[in-house]
Amino acid sequence: GESVGLHLPTLSVQEGDNSIINCAYSNSASDYFIWYKQESGKGPQFIIDIRSNMDKRQGQRVTVLLNKTVKHLSLQIAATQPGDSAVYFCAENIAPGRSGGYQKVTFGTGTKLQVIP
Amino acid sequence: DSGVTQTPKHLITATGQRVTLRCSPRSGDLSVYWYQQSLDQGLQFLIQYYNGEERAKGNILERFSAQQFPDLHSELNLSSLELGDSALYFCASSVAPWAGTTDTQYFGPGTRLTVL
Numbered sequence: 001g002e003s004v005g006l007h008l009p010t011l012s013v014q015e016g017d018n019s020i021i022n023c024a025y026s027n028s029a030s031d032y033f034i035w036y037k038q039e040s041g042k043g044p045q046f047i048i049d050i051r052s053n054m055d056k057r058q059g060q061r062v063t064v065l066l067n068k069t070v071k072h073l074s075l076q077i078a079a080t081q082p083g084d085s086a087v088y089f090c091a092e093n094i095a096p097g098r099s100g101g102y103q104k105v106t107f108g109t110g111t112k113l114q115v116i117p
Numbered sequence: 118d119s120g121v122t123q124t125p126k127h128l129i130t131a132t133g134q135r136v137t138l139r140c141s142p143r144s145g146d147l148s149v150y151w152y153q154q155s156l157d158q159g160l161q162f163l164i165q166y167y168n169g170e171e172r173a174k175g176n177i178l179e180r181f182s183a184q185q186f187p188d189l190h191s192e193l194n195l196s197s198l199e200l201g202d203s204a205l206y207f208c209a210s211s212v213a214p215w216a217g218t219t220d221t222q223y224f225g226p227g228t229r230l231t232v233l
Contacts (some may be wrong), residue, residue: 032220043119043207044160064139087158104173105150105222109159 012114019077021111023090026071032093035064035075039108041088045073047088077113085115121210121225123131129231134194138228142189142210148172150222151183154205164179164192167213198232205229 013019025033029061031052036044049063051055057064063076073090087110094104120143136169142149151163153176162175166185175181181197185191195202209222 038223041228043121043209045119046221046223049221105162107152107160108161 008027009109010114012092012116013080014083014116015082017080019084020111020115021073021075021077021079021088023073023075023108025073025090025092026099027092027094027106028068028071028096030092033064033066033073034091034093034105035062035105036084036089036091037084038089044089080113080115082115082117085110085113118224119225121208123206123208125228126226127229127231128206129233130198131233132198132217133214134198134232135194136198136230137197138144138193138208138230140191140193140208140210140225141180141189142191142208143223144208146163146223147213148211149185149189150211151177151191151193152207152209154207155206160207163193171176189206195230200232202207203230 011019011021020079032049034049035047038044039048048055048059048064050066052068055066061078065074075088077084089110090108092106122141123141127164138147148167148187150165153163154160156164163177164175164183165173169185169187180196181211183191193206205227207224207227209224
């Protein structure tokens with residue numbers, strides 16, 4: 001079936017190192033991908049997004065890479081800080097024209113990022 | 118602060134009871150989504166409303182229902198509560214479900230429901 005999944009449920013990274021969080025998706029009709037960060041006790045927060053016609057997008061300390069050939073998405077965090085500790089969700093978005101008139105968003109199960117001081 | 122508000126923040130109740138969770142979307146957003154998140158689990162989509170009308174249903178139980186009012190706030194009603202309904206319930210809002218392919222959802226802080 002169609003799904004969005006993450007390869008690693010937990011990732012431990014030394015402070016100052018780079019983090020890479022991976023996500024696999026199986027729906028080739030997905031047009032848009034989003035990464036969310038959820039800190040303990042809070043709601044998910046938008047980090048960065050990427051459209052399917054792009055393969056890379058950069059933000060502040062974060063980069064998202066999209067490989068449509070293998071249906072793989074990754075979030076790279078540069079110089080990981082303790083404040084980056086959170087659960088990260090990827091989400092795939094299917095445009096209205098391909099999902100019956102409204103957007104369809106599917107969230108992955110999440111990866112917990114632990115930053116070691 | 119996402120601009121989405123949810124009340125109450127915490128709710129403790131007993132099995133068999135009925136509760137109502139409330140959500141106010143960001144100013145200007147017409148679409149509201151409800152999600153359930155159990156402990157250390159992902160986000161399970163429950164239901165979506167746009168401008169007062171139901172637009173999509175996910176894994177929502179028949180004991181659960183929702184509505185969106187003319188002022189665009191939304192309520193999620195949970196009845197005949199069971200222990201397994203204990204979870205975080207999030208509301209999210211977006212401009213519109215067909216606003217192109219960049220209709221980002223903004224999440225509220227959630228309501229933590231504990232069923233004893």
